[in-house]
Amino acid sequence: MKPTLLIIDDEPAIRTLLTSFLEERYDCTTACNAAEARAAFAEQYFNVVLSDIDLGGETGTELVPSIIEASPETAVVMISGNRDLDDAISSIRAGAFDYVKKPFELDFLEMAVDRALQHNQLLRSKRQYETELEHLLKKRTDQVTYLSLHDSVTGLPNSVRFRETLAREIEMGSGEDLIGVMLITIEGYRKLQETFCHATASDALKEIGRRLVECVNPRSTVARIDGEEFAVLIPGIRDRDELAEMADRALCKIREPLFIEEDEVFLTASIGMSIAPTDSNDAAKLIENASSALLNAREQGGDRTQFYKNGMNRAARRRLSIENGLRRALDRNEVRVVYQPKAECQTGKIVGMEALVRWENEEFGPISPAEFVPIAESTGAIVQIGEWVLDQAAEFGGDLADLGYDLQVSVNLSERQLRETGFGQIVMNILTENELPADKLDLEITESLLMTDREIAVKALSELRMQGINISIDDFGTGYSSLGRLKSLPLDTLKIDRTFITDVTTDPNSASLVLALVTLAHNLGLKVIAEGVETEEQLKFLKLIRCDEYQGYLLSKPIARGEFLELLRQRLPLPIGGQPASKYAGRASL
Ligand code: C2E
Ligand code: CA
Ligand code: CA
Numbered sequence: 001m002k003p004t005l006l007i008i009d010d011e012p013a014i015r016t017l018l019t020s021f022l023e024e025r026y027d028c029t030t031a032c033n034a035a036e037a038r039a040a041f042a043e044q045y046f047n048v049v050l051s052d053i054d055l056g057g058e059t060g061t062e063l064v065p066s067i068i069e070a071s072p073e074t075a076v077v078m079i080s081g082n083r084d085l086d087d088a089i090s091s092i093r094a095g096a097f098d099y100v101k102k103p104f105e106l107d108f109l110e111m112a113v114d115r116a117l118q119h120n121q122l123l124r125s126k127r128q129y130e131t132e133l134e135h136l137l138k139k140r141t142d143q144v145t146y147l148s149l150h151d152s153v154t155g156l157p158n159s160v161r162f163r164e165t166l167a168r169e170i171e172m173g174s175g176e177d178l179i180g181v182m183l184i185t186i187e188g189y190r191k192l193q194e195t196f197c198h199a200t201a202s203d204a205l206k207e208i209g210r211r212l213v214e215c216v217n218p219r220s221t222v223a224r225i226d227g228e229e230f231a232v233l234i235p236g237i238r239d240r241d242e243l244a245e246m247a248d249r250a251l252c253k254i255r256e257p258l259f260i261e262e263d264e265v266f267l268t269a270s271i272g273m274s275i276a277p278t279d280s281n282d283a284a285k286l287i288e289n290a291s292s293a294l295l296n297a298r299e300q301g302g303d304r305t306q307f308y309k310n311g312m313n314r315a316a317r318r319r320l321s322i323e324n325g326l327r328r329a330l331d332r333n334e335v336r337v338v339y340q341p342k343a344e345c346q347t348g349k350i351v352g353m354e355a356l357v358r359w360e361n362e363e364f365g366p367i368s369p370a371e372f373v374p375i376a377e378s379t380g381a382i383v384q385i386g387e388w389v390l391d392q393a394a395e396f397g398g399d400l401a402d403l404g405y406d407l408q409v410s411v412n413l414s415e416r417q418l419r420e421t422g423f424g425q426i427v428m429n430i431l432t433e434n435e436l437p438a439d440k441l442d443l444e445i446t447e448s449l450l451m452t453d454r455e456i457a458v459k460a461l462s463e464l465r466m467q468g469i470n471i472s473i474d475d476f477g478t479g480y481s482s483l484g485r486l487k488s489l490p491l492d493t494l495k496i497d498r499t500f501i502t503d504v505t506t507d508p509n510s511a512s513l514v515l516a517l518v519t520l521a522h523n524l525g526l527k528v529i530a531e532g533v534e535t536e537e538q539l540k541f542l543k544l545i546r547c548d549e550y551q552g553y554l555l556s557k558p559i560a561r562g563e564f565l566e567l568l569r570q571r572l573p574l575p576i577g578g579q580p581a582s583k584y585a586g587r588a589s590l
Contacts, residue, residue: 002027003117004044008037008051008060009079018050021106022113034058041067046074047120048113053080053087061087064094073123075116079104151224153202154209159225162233166221167283169235170276179276180234180243183290184212186254187302188267189228191453196260204258204265211253216246231287240275240307247271247305255303268303270294279308292316299374322372325361326381330388335359337392340558341567342410342529342551345543350571352408352442354551355393356558357385373414382414387426394434394441396561401436405568408470410442415449418460428467438468444495446474462490472529477517487524494521498532501552505537515545522546 005026007018015030022028029046031037033055040046049067053060064076078091081102088099097119098112149161157165169179186208193201205224212222212230221233232250237243251271257264272294274286292312297304329335335357342352357373360366376382390411397409417423431438443464450457465471472493473486477500486494496517503510514530521528530542533552542550556567 003047003120004029005113006031006037006040006046006049006051008032008034008049008055008063010052010054010056014052018109022050022110026113034060034063037063038066041070045071048116049074049076050109050113051076051078053078053082053091061090061094061096064091064096068095073120073127075120075123077112077116079109154206154224156209156230157221157223159223159231162221162223162225162231163283163287166233166286169233170281170283170286173235173276173281177236178239178243178278179286180232180237180246181274181276181286181290182232182234182243182247182250183225183272183287183294184230184232184250184254185270185294185298185302186228186230186267187269187298188265192260192265192267200260204260204267207258208254208267211256212250215250215253231290237275243273243275244305244307247273251303251305270297270302271305272297272308273305274308288313288316295319298378319375321363322367322375323379323381325363326359326372326376326379326385329359329361329381330384334361335385335388336560337389337396338558338560339393339396339564340551341556341564342408342549343555345530345539345547345550348571350407350555350568351549352410353564354410354412354444354558355389355396356412357389373412377414377416380416382416383420386412386414386417387430390427391430391434394430394436396564397440398434398436400565400568401440403565405572406440408440408442409436410444410472412474413443413445413449415457418445418449418457419453423460424463424467427464427469439470442470442472442493444472444474447476447478450489458488458490465490465492475531477513486521486526491526493527493529495529495531496547498552501530501532501538501542502534504541505535511541514541514547518545518547 003026005022005028007015007022007028008031009015009018010032012032015032019028019030026048029040029044031040034057037049037051051060051063055063060078060080064078067074067076075097076091076095077098077100078087078096079100079102080087080091088101091099097116100109100112149158149164150156151158166179166181173179186205189201189204192204196204205228209222209224209230212232213220216222216232216234217236219235223231223233225231232246234243234246251269254267254269257266259265272290272292274280274289274293276286279289280286289308289312292315293306293308295316296309296312297306300306337355338358339353339355341350342354343350357369358366359369359372373382376385393409393411397407400407420426427441428438431441443461445461461471470492471490472495473489473491474495475497476494477497494517496514500510500514500517504514505511518528527548529549529551530538530547531551533539533542533550533554535554538552539550539554559567
């Protein structure tokens with residue numbers, strides 16, 4: 001294909017001359033004035049324009065700008081009979097590429113047209129390159145925008161997009177309809193992630209995303225906002241009940257088994273909910289409220305839904321500060337251990353002690369372990385803290401043994417610690433370092449520790465027990481275990497929960513229950529210890545039913561090392577020579 005050339009001249013002879021000269025190499029079109037030239041341009045594209053300046057009417061110089069505007073790469077060569085330099089200047093200013101004066105030599109003219117064509121081609125390829133670049137840039141920008149607003153695993157909107165959408169919905173809100181926000185944590189996902197490969201875990205997330213989309217109305221937005229957290233925005237709901245129903249549906253959907261690598265995997269979820277404008281009309285606040293409600297649902301054991309209530313945010317903020325404080329607690333020496341003695345019911349002799357952790361922080365003052373231990377468990381901080389407590393307790397136990405006191409050291413154990421790989425070895429190292437024999441260590445576990453992944457827990461506990469370590473079940477009676485189920489567990493001691501002991505002397509039901517527990521536990525070969533003994537009457541009853549040991553304020557509150565030693569000196573006097581007073585010491589001091 002030949003390049004196209006438009007020849008504009010008011011003299012027919014020149015048009016003919018130029019055409020016949022250039023048509024071998026160019027596809028030539030002619031025009032006799034500016035109007036015709038424009039019409040030609042409307043028809044087709046020209047690589048080069050060769051135009052006379054004097055067209056008898058609108059001049060070539062006047063025409064050039066409109067040509068360049070409509071077709072920026074077209075190269076224009078001007079011809080003029082006038083020998084004036086001014087012509088040349090004004091045509092170049094108007095946007096022409098070159099200027100040839102009449103009378104022209106044909107060869108010279110041809111060279112000018114060729115140069116113009118080269119210029120045109122250069123501009124064209126530059127333009128093409130720019131367009132490609134622009135296109136690429138746009139594609140990239142779109143990709144980046146998409147990625148910044150979507151989660152790459154599920155393809156669902158991410159938290160940024162979710163917040164934007166929520167803010168928009170609130171702004172557009174009619175005032176009559178409510179907007180619901182759900183925050184959803186998938187429980188069990190972390191374990192699934194640890195058990196299966198990355199791709200499988202991603203598939204599970206996608207499936208959960210799909211199920212959530214099925215549960216809500218088409219106007220809703222389902223987003224994945226963090227690891228195992230989803231968020232749903234539901235505009236146009238009538239009342240709380242409608243949102244509650246959707247949340248229940250979502251909960252059921254998530255409970256349905258996932259089929260992974262021929263395994264059935266069961267997940268649960270907790271859902272926190274807030275509603276605009278009832279709870280707030282601010283997107284960030286609504287999310288915070290739903291998040292507090294979610295936390296509350298999880299604290300109640302999970303696998304449930306919870307609406308936001310006043311005061312939840314305060315609780316959530318406190319919890320967050322505790323989480324942060326816990327991370328630095330050990331480094332800042334804010335943690336210590338106190339010891340509560342255990343004694344034989346029949347003789348009153350102190351035979352052991354339970355190590356109980358204490359945390360005192362600048363901001364909060366002393367915080368009960370009942371509050372911070374569950375939080376440390378959920379963040380994993382308990383692993384480090386628990387190991388430290390174990391080490392402290394073993395050290396104290398070792399020191400007491402050196403002094404001649406033969407006591408068993410009890411330490412509370414959290415599920416997270418037990419699941420830590422190499423936990424058994426950590427325990428054995430601590431015992432060796434502190435020269436405490438394994439049979440002097442007692443680990444107190446709760447029933448809930450055995451609820452999830454019973455097999456793994458049982459295996460880990462059996463290994464510890466094989467080393468000679470004593471295993472106790474703590475708070476017995478508050479959980480789900482039946483005595484029958486205890487049979488299959490690697491246990492030595494059963495600790496009856498304080499709540500049963502409290503009213504053992506006032507409530508016949510409690511009394512008969514404790515009696516039954518002691519008898520059945522003995523039949524299973526377990527030692528029984530009662531916790532929370534506060535009165536002489538309670539102790540008397542426990543003696544009567546042959547409970548083995550007791551612990552509680554009657555004997556002593558949890559106390560620091562120094563006080564504990566003092567107590568031992570009073571109750572277990574060592575005979576001259578350093579040997580413990582053994583057998584009769586406790587009875588004598590009763
Ligand atoms: P727990 O293991 O059931 O500990 C017994 C709790 O009852 C202790 O509360 C103790 O101070 C209290 N107590 C003892 N005797 C009496 C009594 O006669 N009357 C009353 N009303 N209470 C009594 P504390 O020290 O606040 O510990 C609370 C819980 O925190 C513990 O319950 C245990 O589950 C957990 N915990 C404490 N230290 C640790 C630790 O080092 N590691 C782990 N994992 N948990 C710990
Ligand atoms: Ca305990
Ligand atoms: Ca207990």
